Amino acid sequence: MFEKILIANRGDIALRIHRACREMGIKTVAVHSTADAGAMHVRLADESVCIGPPASRDSYLNVPAILSAAMITGADAIHPGVGFLSENADFAEIVAAHGFTFIGPRPEHIRTMGDKIAAKRAAIELGIPCVPGSAGAVSSAEDAMGIAQEIGFPVLIKASAGGGGRGMKIALSIDELGQAISMAQSEAEAAFGSGEVYIERYLGRPRHIEVQILGDSHGNVVHLGERDCSLQRRHQKILEETPSPALNAAAREEIAEIAASAMRRLGYESLGTIEFLYEDGAFFFIEMNTRLQVEHPITEMVTGIDLVREQIQVASGAPIGFLQADIVFNGHSIECRVNAEDPVSFRPSPGRITDYHAPGGLGVRVDSALYAGYEVPPYYDSLVAKLVVHGTNRNECLLRLRRALDEFVIGGIDTTVPLHQQLTKVPDFINGDYDIHWLENVFLTR
Numbered sequence: 503m504f505e506k507i508l509i510a511n512r513g514d515i516a517l518r519i520h521r522a523c524r525e526m527g528i529k530t531v532a533v534h535s536t537a538d539a540g541a542m543h544v545r546l547a548d549e550s551v552c553i554g555p556p557a558s559r560d561s562y563l564n565v566p567a568i569l570s571a572a573m574i575t576g577a578d579a580i581h582p583g584v585g586f587l588s589e590n591a592d593f594a595e596i597v598a599a600h601g602f603t604f605i606g607p608r609p610e611h612i613r614t615m616g617d618k619i620a621a622k623r624a625a626i627e628l629g630i631p632c633v634p635g636s637a638g639a640v641s642s643a644e645d646a647m648g649i650a651q652e653i654g655f656p657v658l659i660k661a662s663a664g665g666g667g668r669g670m671k672i673a674l675s676i677d678e679l680g681q682a683i684s685m686a687q688s689e690a691e692a693a694f695g696s697g698e699v700y701i702e703r704y705l706g707r708p709r710h711i712e713v714q715i716l717g718d719s720h721g722n723v724v725h726l727g728e729r730d731c732s733l734q735r736r737h738q739k740i741l742e743e744t745p746s747p748a749l750n751a752a753a754r755e756e757i758a759e760i761a762a763s764a765m766r767r768l769g770y771e772s773l774g775t776i777e778f779l780y781e782d783g784a785f786f787f788i789e790m791n792t793r794l795q796v797e798h799p800i801t802e803m804v805t806g807i808d809l810v811r812e813q814i815q816v817a818s819g820a821p822i823g824f825l826q827a828d829i830v831f832n833g834h835s836i837e838c839r840v841n842a843e844d845p846v847s848f849r850p851s852p853g854r855i856t857d858y859h860a861p862g863g864l865g866v867r868v869d870s871a872l873y874a875g876y877e878v879p880p881y882y883d884s885l886v887a888k889l890v891v892h893g894t895n896r897n898e899c900l901l902r903l904r905r906a907l908d909e910f911v912i913g914g915i916d917t918t919v920p921l922h923q924q925l926t927k928v929p930d931f932i933n934g935d936y937d938i939h940w941l942e943n944v945f946l947t948r
């Protein structure tokens with residue numbers, strides 16, 4: 503097992519990884535930008551190294567600085583966390599070339615799944631059902647026309663290098679296709695440095711269902727059930743729950759097994775999430791994330807399995823310590839993403855935290871790096887806390903969630919807590935009756 507892990511991230515996820523390391527008897531090294539010198543992940547780590555100025559490209563994406571920090575502190579392994587370098591195959595290779603273990607999948611799997619066109623091709627080969635669409639990139643409106651007519655309008659133009667919901671454009675009819683393609687191409691070029699786009703059928707009212715996978719270097723792969731992440735704004739997840747209120751036992755088992763056996767065939771190692779859209783009883787693959795997910799805690803709440811601990815263990819070469827049949831799914835769990843944003847306009851709201859009180863009690867977990875007196879910097883992702891609750895069933899979970907939200911005090915900045923308070927009281931949500939467009943088209947337009 504590793505003796506010392508460098509955590510190449512910040513905020514609540516850096517703390518989350520630190521906690522797993524501590525419980526495993528592994529020392530931690532925090533890295534931080536100058537803006538994060540007083541951050542909780544730095545305070546709790548055994549050692550810390552400043553890796554650059556505030557801008558992410560100069561600090562949390564600064565590969566030479568991160569490698570130097572690993573060398574001078576004598577770390578054995580690097581955990582990339584979520585975001586930043588976590589899905590960067592070149593980084594994974596460079597880390598290994600310098601004699602450190604990258605805590606994540608093999609670089610070739612990160613690379614394939616990071617390119618959405620290659621990922622879709624791989625998914626088809628592995629027997630995973632995909633959204634009908636182009637077999638590869640489309641270069642022009644003429645090229646796209648035939649495909650769009652075959653799959654039917656509306657269609658979605660997506661960036662091959664896309665992420666975070668950017669670089670997607672809908673074309674409702676043939677008249678809109680040319681413009682949608684050129685807009686998606688230029689947006690993708692600007693955001694990702696590649697203008698390569700492809701076409702998919704646009705699904706009108708699907709749910710976003712994803713399956714959690716864990717693989718080891720001995721060929722074992724298990725699934726840890728699904729998460730329903732249909733509550734989204736601008737393709738960004740706001741609240742996630744497991745199990746999905748939309749699936750029955752047979753559908754749940756079917757999709758989880760498809761995902762696990764595909765990953766077994768691929769020889770996938772580490773944590774991974776296969777994302778699907780689910781409409782009219784059918785699943786369609788959209789992408790795979792080759793890393794820990796923000797919403798991993800809800801899976802931990804219903805399985806009792808520490809996913810980060812398992813991820814570290816398999817990275818050290820150990821086999822998964824349990825079988826699929828040993829995994830028991832218990833009750834219901836919901837996560838609310840609390841962002842430092844105005845709950846109505848969604849404008850970012852960085853600043854000093856004047857008061858902080860996290861909810862507690864049975865079945866309540868808060869993953870956050872906030873504390874009273876902390877200054878939320880304006881440079882990074884606006885996620886400042888994850889409120890995760892567990893109940894023996896969905897109703898108990900909901901009642902507990904409302905109670906926990908009412909207890910949460912984050913003074914000095916605006917947060918999305920009031921949005922969650924309202925969301926958890928509306929009938930459609932209470933009934934589990936929502937699709938990926940509901941939050942934006944129904945809830946936020948009330």
Ligand code: ADP
Pocket residue numbers: 633658664665666667668702703704705706710734737777779788789938
């Ligand atoms: P990203 O990597 O940018 O997050 P995804 O492929 O995961 O891109 O898609 C993000 C979200 O966009 C999905 O959760 C869903 O809400 C929406 N989306 C993606 N593909 C489709 C589609 N074919 N039809 C309708 N909505 C889609």
